[in-house]
Amino acid sequence: MIDPQLLRTDIQTVAEALKLKGHSLDVDAYQVLESKRKSLQVEAESLQAQRNAKSKEIGKVKAQGGDASGIMAEVNGFAERMKTAQTELEAVKEQLFAMTDVMPNMPHTSVPKGNSEDDNVEVAKWGTPPNFDFDVRDHVDLGEAKSALDFEMATKIAGPRFVVMRGQLAKLNRALIQYMLDMHTQNHGYEEVYVPYLVTQESLIGTGQFSKFGDHDLFATQAEDGYYLIPTAEVPVTNIVRDEILAADQLPMKLVAHTPCFRREAGSYGRDTRGMIRQHQFEKVELVQIVKPEDSYDALEELTGHAEAVLQGLELPYRKVVLCGGDLGFSAAKTYDLEVWLPGQDAYREISSCSNFESFQARRLGARYRVEQKKTELVHTLNGSGLAVGRTLLAILENYQQADGSVVVPEALRSYMGGVELILN
RNA sequence: GGAGAGGUGGCAGAGCGGCUGAAUGCACCGGUCUUGAAAACCGGCAAGGGUUAAUAGCCCUUCGUGGGUUCAAAUCCCACCCUCUCCGCCA
Helix, strand or coil, X not given: CXXXXXXXXXXXXXXXXXXXXXXXXXXXXXXHHHHHHHHHHHHHHXXXXXXXXXXXXXXXXXXXXXXXXXXXXXHHCHHHHHHHHHHHHHHHHHHHHHHHHCCCCCCCCCCCCCCCHHHCEEEEEECCCCCCCCCCCCHHHHHHHCXXXXXXXXXXXXXXXXXXXXXXXXXXXXXXXXXXXXHHHHCCCCEECCCCCEECHHHHHHHCCCCCCCCCCCCECCCCCCCEECCCCHXXXXXXXCCCEEEHHHCCEEEEEEXXXXXXXXXXXXXXXXXXXXXXXXXXXXXXXXXXXXXXXXXXHHHHHHHHHHHHHCCCCEEEEECCHHHCCCCCCEEEEEEEEECCCCEEEEEEEEEECCCHHHHHHCCEEEEECCEEEECEEEEEEEEEHHHHHHHXXXXXXXXXXXXXXXXXHHHHHCCCCEECC
């Protein structure tokens, strides 16, 4: 949610910033509504103030045993007028909300211009893609050869975009989760949290995944329950601070959670249909930080570094890009994507997305902290994948593959794999 | 699932339909005292919103949520949600 105060005082700046995200803001329409809101609200509130004053008078007169019928007659007509003013005000507010609710967050000034992912800017590259002196296989061929990945079976059970992992790969999956959680809790200062995988609509609205108007990428339970499966741990974890006023010394709050994530992928028919790149259900270790506003950009660099540390620990080549305005998500002010090298695709593919939302989520969430005795201020929220586990697993298969189709276990994972150095052999 | 109790400020806990945005205690902040601290004493201390140059005033809203009764609701009525206790069931 964009600061309504800013929309009143400097809507041009907002309109300019939103243009970078491809959102055109109807400034005139907004200002017309806003001035209506102002006069209606002033009117409605002054009617209420008058009524309150009169009612108090009645109370006083009656307490003294006097006759209050005169004042009561005077106040009688108020109810109706108040109701009309109230109704009109609500209507205008709703129209304003319809406009602000679909406004994305403003990009940070450091965000490059651009319309699509082609305009994202590479800011760093780490490691070198391996050279193979044999025909490279992708993770599907590698996994299916030993029945350690079984897409057909998953389709039988649940339909397309699911996978069954068996034996060593199921264990590798678990090893990766442990490795990531241990690294973030032991080296990076995060507190591990376990959270619900089903959440309410309210929680989704808080983090911006659910808009009344936009479509969403969510699985839902039957209407009577009203639950949604989480598309990312960002939702339950960030909602920890919803409607809270935190003490300054609670910040920064650094949380890490491993959860499965569920997405319909409704808009991506035909895209990434092969393999584990895009699934309805996948595992992710998510980093979340709740920080003071002045610290959020340092925190973004730090948090991105924490995700990079996992890739470096696993010795997977990757590059870091900063998303251009047009490719930025709805709620984000700035995002770094980490893209891991996938020999099977001969390309870098996203494996982590680290974003600063500034106060955009916090405003919806009502997440504040106490600056001084009497003052509260919205916090800034950030999150990033550290990392997407399924994609990490397939990156390992493809980068560590051998001529015979076996796969070397990265050193960092061996203690989590019971000392095994080679799998799919 | 059945029976009962309850949801009030950071916490605990009062609150006859008007003088209660809310007693009191704790916590917290400021001060006096003290070499310093503690104790004691004095003062302050909810959030959101509007108006405004203003973090000054003034005003509105909020006592689980939503509706209703009334000139007036934390207080009365209805529905829902949640919590706790007991019983049943269950990993």
